[in-house]
Amino acid sequence: MAPKAAITAVGGYVPEYRLTNKILETMVDTSDEWIISRTGIEERRILKGEGLGTSFMGLKAIDELLQKRGIKGAEIDAVVFCTTTGDMPVAANAAYVCSEIGADHAFGFDLQAACSGFLYGLFTGSQYIETGKFKKVLVVGADKMSSIIDYQDRTTCIIFGDGAGAVLLEPNEEGLGLQDSILRSDGSGREFLYIKAGGSMYPASEESVAKREHFVHQEGQQVFKFAVTNMAEVSARIMERNNLKADDVAFLVPHQANKRIIDATAKRMGIGPEKVMLNIHRYGNTTNGTLPLCLWDYEKQLKKGDNLIFSAFGGGFTWGSIYLSWAYDPA
Numbered sequence: 001m002a003p004k005a006a007i008t009a010v011g012g013y014v015p016e017y018r019l020t021n022k023i024l025e026t027m028v029d030t031s032d033e034w035i036i037s038r039t040g041i042e043e044r045r046i047l048k049g050e051g052l053g054t055s056f057m058g059l060k061a062i063d064e065l066l067q068k069r070g071i072k073g074a075e076i077d078a079v080v081f082c083t084t085t086g087d088m089p090v091a092a093n094a095a096y097v098c099s100e101i102g103a104d105h106a107f108g109f110d111l112q113a114a115c116s117g118f119l120y121g122l123f124t125g126s127q128y129i130e131t132g133k134f135k136k137v138l139v140v141g142a143d144k145m146s147s148i149i150d151y152q153d154r155t156t157c158i159i160f161g162d163g164a165g166a167v168l169l170e171p172n173e174e175g176l177g178l179q180d181s182i183l184r185s186d187g188s189g190r191e192f193l194y195i196k197a198g199g200s201m202y203p204a205s206e207e208s209v210a211k212r213e214h215f216v217h218q219e220g221q222q223v224f225k226f227a228v229t230n231m232a233e234v235s236a237r238i239m240e241r242n243n244l245k246a247d248d249v250a251f252l253v254p255h256q257a258n259k260r261i262i263d264a265t266a267k268r269m270g271i272g273p274e275k276v277m278l279n280i281h282r283y284g285n286t287t288n289g290t291l292p293l294c295l296w297d298y299e300k301q302l303k304k305g306d307n308l309i310f311s312a313f314g315g316g317f318t319w320g321s322i323y324l325s326w327a328y329d330p331a
């Protein structure tokens, strides 16, 4: 039997600085009450410091992971670095990370699928394990969203934050690990969530900077409608096709974009709030960071054999769900 790809360690990192709703009230026309009732967010973390990019946070998460697992970076075979905010437009974070941790026989690449990046990355990394070709694959989800957010735009600046998480994938012969996945995309959604300039269609120019076109633009209501429907639908479908009842699911691991989207997904799956990983109130939407940061926060509550349903929706549009059996007990 081919091995399954199991998560065998988790690491995480969030910057120290807390951007609270109260502080945002002094920056844009908003209120703590509005933000909490519409999104569930109370504060987010922001990475401060000249010249620090996404790899800085990713490396912190990886360092913690390697320490917990008791292995050296040299043992890593591949790095999938999921991010929408690479350190630079060219020169992949993954290559830099491989060198920094001493993974000298590894290969690595960055994966960009907006808020579904880590979900796609978890699937992609798993394939390298399932083929038997590789034994230790790092999947990192990290974003410095503060680098692409317009702090004059109240419809986006209240949502996003910075953070990073990482998981290690290894072969499992007991049948634990990734069981099933549904990954989807729909390019008609790109008119509702995008950064207009800085790519090949509209390269950076003085005009693009003046028009603030290097920041995230989101039609919130439109994205909300698609997110609510699609995240709930794939999560319910992956349960159905694996004959999982609500009692069989230990936790939903949902992308943290809006608490109302998470609640709707859990409701559709028929699971109660006690089975929903939630940290949006503390970190906001960290894009590629949300899923691994959920695992980081809930790791101590997870037991070997627990069934987890991951679910995400993001720009593109991209979305999907993964069913994974947890492979270890708390230390």
Ligand code: UT7
Pocket (backbone or CB within 6 Å): 029, 030, 031, 034, 035, 038, 039, 115, 154, 155, 158, 219, 220, 221, 222, 223, 224, 227, 256, 257, 258, 261, 285, 313, 314, 315
């Ligand atoms: O992670 C990637 C995928 N992204 C998502 O899943 C995000 C999906 N969208 C959302 O989560 C929500 O649409 C938002 C949180 C972005 C916005 O919430 P909403 O309930 O859809 O608000 P809305 O856009 O319908 O705006 C309602 C009102 C508007 O005022 P009027 O037109 O009713 O007078 C907005 O101008 O709230 C106003 N508003 C605000 N008021 C206070 C918008 N942003 C704010 C704000 N503070 N920050």
